[in-house]
Each structure stands twice: as C-alpha cells, then as structure tokens.
Amino acid sequence: MALPVVLRNTLGVVAVGLRRYIEWLTALQRYLAFFAWTLAQWIAFTQLIVQNQPDIDANDVAAIARQAGNAGNLELIQKILFGLMLCAAILLGEKFAIQWIAYKFHERSYAERIAAQKIQTGCLTTLYKHSSEIPGRSDTLKDNQSAAPSVINPKKLLRGVIKGVKGVASHTTTALGNVASEIAGSSVLQPNSPAAMVATALSSANKTRQLARRIFYSFVQPGATSIVITDIAQYFPDHEMTEIAFGMFDKDGNHDATRDEVELACLEVHRERLALANSMRDIDSAVGRLDNILMSFYFIIAALVIAVTLEAKLTTLLTGAGSLVLGLSWLIGASASEVLTSVIFLFIKHPYDVGDRIDIDKGSYIVKEMRLLSTVFIDVTRGCLVQVPNASLSTQFISNIRRSGAMxxxxxxxxxxxxxxxxxxxxxxxxxxxxxxxxxxxxxxxxxxxxxxxxxxxxxxxxxxxxxxxxxxxxxxxxxxxxxxxxxxxxxxxxxxxxxxxxxxxxxxxxxLKIHGPSGDPSAKPGPTKYTQIPWEEVKEMERTQMPLPDLSTSEPRIPRGEWSFTDQDAMILDRRQDVFDEADEFSFPMAPTPRPGQDMRQRRMTRGVGETGEAIEMSRSRMSTAPRRR
Known part of the structure; x- marks a missing residue:
C-alpha cells in the first residue's frame, strides 16, 4: 500500500505526533486491507446480488423452483462472506493487540532511553562536525576511516543472517523493529555525513575510543589536561544544550572532563546503543512468538465462526470444544501456565534488559538474550552461558545493577x-x-x-x-x-x-599510623629465638629404647618406582562419567609387553643406622627374576 508512504512524507513531516500512528498503519496495512476487502465483498454481494433478484410470474412453477434453489445458494455464499468478514475483523483485532502491547511496552521501558540516546548521538555528531584530524596521532578517528570497508568477520556475518531470519519470522512488530534499526545505525544515511560517521564509529568499541580521543584533542586547550564547558559552548545553539553535551562527559560535576572521562562517556553511549538495539530486537522476537501462540487460538475461533455462520448449532459446537479443551487440559495446562507467567514476567514486570548486570541468589550475571519463555545469561564468575526459564525467575529476588544509582x-x-x-x-x-x-x-x-x-x-x-x-x-x-x-x-x-x-x-x-591487627605489626623484625638444651646421654638412651629393629627380610616392598598414581592413565585422560561423545570405549592403548626372563636386573642399596655407635650397614643384593635367592 502506498498510503503509509504518502502519509509519512506529508502529515508525518508536519505533525510529528502522527508518526507513531503512521507506523502502526504500516505494520497493519495488510490486515486492514484484508478486512476492508472482505467487508466490501459482503456489502456489495448483499446489496447488488441478493437484494436485486428479478421478479417472476407466480404461476410459473419451474421458475419459482429455480429461484428457490438460487436463493439457497446465494444465502450460503452470503453467510460464507459474512463469516470471512468476521474472521478478518478478529484477525485485525489480534494484530492490533500485538501492536498495542509492543507500543505500550516500548513507551514504558525504552522511550526515555531512546530519547537520551538520540540526544547524546546528536551531541557527538555536532562535536565531530566541528573537530579536525589530529596530525601525528594514530589513535584518533580519521575522516575516511569510518566509511572505509572493514574486514568481514564470518561469525558476525552469520549472526546477522540469523537475526535477519528472526526478523522476517516476527514481521508483525515492525513498528518496534524500525526503532531498533534506527538505533543500531542501520537506517539510511548519507555515507560521508557526520551523522553516518558517528553512527558507524559507535558500532565499534575501538572506533568509539578513537572518536572520543579525536573530540578531546580537538577541543582541549594547549597545555591543559582537561576540557571545560567554554571550550565547546560556541558549537551549540543555546546554553542548555551546551550543558547537556558537557554533562555527558562531566559525570562527577567538577566542571572539567579529562580524556579518560570522555572515553568512558563515549563507550557508555556505545554500550547503551548496542544494549537498546539488542533488547528491542529480543522483545520484538518475543512478541512475534506471542503472536504465533495467539494465532493458534485464532484458527480455532475462526473455525467456530465459520461453522456457526453455516447454521451449525452453537451449543453443540461449544460443548464439543469445551470437552476437547478439558480433555487436553492435563497435557497443555502446565505449558499454558508457564506461557502466561512468562508473558507477565517479560512484558509487565520486565526486571532487566539485554546487557544489564544483575544479581540472582548470590550470583552475578549479564543478560545476553531475552526470549519469551527463557533468558540466557553470562555467568560473570565462570564466563559460561546459563539459560533460566522465566517462570522460575518470576519468583526470585533480582537486583538490577544497571538501573541502580550510586552504590x-x-x-x-x-x-x-x-x-x-x-x-x-x-x-x-x-x-x-x-x-x-x-x-x-x-x-x-x-x-x-x-x-x-x-x-x-x-x-x-x-x-x-x-x-x-x-x-x-x-x-x-x-x-x-x-x-x-x-x-x-x-x-x-x-x-x-x-x-x-x-x-x-x-x-x-x-x-x-601504626594501626595493626590483633596479631601485631606484620612487618616487625622477629626477636631472638629461645631454646632449651637437653643432655646428650638422655637423648641417646631415649633413641636406643625407641629404635625399631632393622628389617632384614629379602621380600621387596610393593611400592611404585615412579610417580604415585592411584587411577588408570586412560581414566585420567577421559573419564567415563564425563563421556559426552561416547569415546571412552574407543580411547584405549594396548598394554606394555611382559619383560622376558633375564632382563629384570635390579640393584638396590639400603642404608640403615644400627647400634649405639651410629655405624651404617650397607647391604647390596642382586636378584634375578629367574633364580630366587636362598635365605
């Protein structure tokens, strides 16, 4: 339909407040057209065909019979068209409800963040427009750097294709998806314009840092280590806008901004931009899944409507449908309860967004992806992905760190x-x-x-x-x-x-200040060591009475010759309890061959102190594996 495009370029330019309704019209144009077409067909058929039957002679029995048959067929067609019109109206109402849910959720959760993001991006665009390249520095953004084609990352390309497929699957919420595309920088801009350069730079953390350094070195005074509000005041139309732009860098309110503060502010804009785009895409996908669930109920209702319009007994249909639902309640009851709990948790409670750092049950997590029935987190401690059902999260205490103030x-x-x-x-x-x-x-x-x-x-x-x-x-x-x-x-x-x-x-x-712990000064020098001498005769007598007799047996103790090992080597390399890919049976080595007779020659020296004189008795023996030694 060309109507949304015409309205966007005419009324949307004059009355900015009408743009949201034009976006709604764009998203619902197919369903509006379907409803209007079915309504027009039903009205036209009723007025032009049914109400305009020719008059016949009352004495012509054959003509009366033909007219009665035609009237029955026309009435059937009229009922079918009326049923299609009702189904189209219900479908339009369902799609309108989906758009209303998406819009209200967007207005409550993201409207302020989107407005702040646009203001910050506009301030950075103004500063970039009046900045210049810094000669002699390679860590600042160049004029032709953002527009230059970068190296293609296959992983990012694959993720982009997957996101595109998801976007096509959830096309019913395009009004929300358009805003996400605009924030992500995928809207159409002139390639070499300052807005396009800033949008491209904010899509990369490295380029965002280079953009921040270019802005800082362009406006800092010679010999100064920070910029003040007077350095950028001349580039903004009024003092209020200047304070907003400088307040983006001066978070501590000390009336100056160092290079680190400018970098942190720009990186915060970069992260907020990505978080908003991913959050809105995930919510758009979740709304699409909700639309699929509602469409399942729509087909059931549409079948009932068509059956009723064909003069089926409504009570019989409702009784049969109710019996079917009650019979399947044991099968779909838990799933329906989980879906309802997840919808309330995600769209009404909405405790977090993508990129938020949260604490759940003494654990810290980063929200990676929001789905209709579950949420994917990144465990901050271990770095692994954790998927948790939204129904379980609805009963947990969730601390949102990003939404919190100073902590x-x-x-x-x-x-x-x-x-x-x-x-x-x-x-x-x-x-x-x-x-x-x-x-x-x-x-x-x-x-x-x-x-x-x-x-x-x-x-x-x-x-x-x-x-x-x-x-x-x-x-x-x-x-x-x-x-x-x-x-x-x-x-x-x-x-x-x-x-x-x-x-x-x-x-x-x-x-x-010499404030030490309960154990005293940890860096104090140790004092003299006190010890007691014991007469040698008493010690010697004690050792003699407690000394065990030497073991003169020839049996070899069963101790390993090498390193201690209490498990099989194959089991250490691949534990059967952790065999995910069924490789334990394949992973084995043949045992070492048995040594032949005459090859096992061992030499051992045993030294043991015996007697009061402390003399050492050295014993050497050789043992052949084929000839045992006589005692």
Missing part, C-alpha cells in the same frame, strides 16, 4: 584492642584526604560512628563511613568502612579498580 560496599577489618581512638580519628582524616583527591570515584559526605555515638562531618566532596562494630572478648576491635562509589557496578572492571585503590589507600594509612 556502596561495606569493608570489614579487625584492629588490635589497644588501638586508641585518636588513631582511628587520624585514619579517618587520612582517608578523607584520599577521597577528596579522588573525587571522581567516591561520594561527598562523611560519617563516623564509634561505640554508638555518631559524629557527622558533612563535607563538599566525598564520603567514608567508619563504624566500631564490636569488641569480642576484648581481644580485638571490628571496624567497618563503607566504600561509597560515585556510580553503580555495571562496569565490573571500573568497580574493581576503585575498590582496589580504596583498599590499598586504607592499608597504607593504617601502616603509617
């Missing part, structure tokens, strides 16, 4: 009981100075709690929370300090870096 972590450590409170206060001052010097990583308040008394120190920049937790048995003091991070833990490497830096600073401060 904190409690660090517990023990100190000696004789540590004075002045030392703890000095430790607080040292750590406060540390967080002030690293204000990009930590939060801006400080509280200390000692034995139930709270002392609050509200400062301008960052926070450390120290608590005297317990004094068990007057042996040690247990202290707790909260590491209040500036952001969440979505980027695990960044969180680990900040934690290691904080812990090392705490360790250095404790060493400088």
């Amino acid at each position: 904190s972590e409690t660090f517990t450590f023990d100190v000696a009981y004789d540590v004075e409170f002045e030392q703890i206060e000095a430790l607080r001052s040292r750590m406060l100075a540390f967080v002030q010097s690293h204000r990009r990583d930590y939060q801006p308040t400080f509280d200390i709690v000692v034995s139930g008394t709270v002392f609050s120190y509200v400062l301008i920049f960052f926070t450390l929370f120290t608590s005297l937790e317990d004094i068990p048995g007057q042996e040690k003091m247990i202290l707790k300090a909260d590491i209040l991070y500036k952001s969440n833990w979505q980027q695990g490497a960044l969180k680990t870096k900040r934690r290691n830096k904080w812990v090392c600073a705490l360790k250095t401060a404790m060493a400088e």
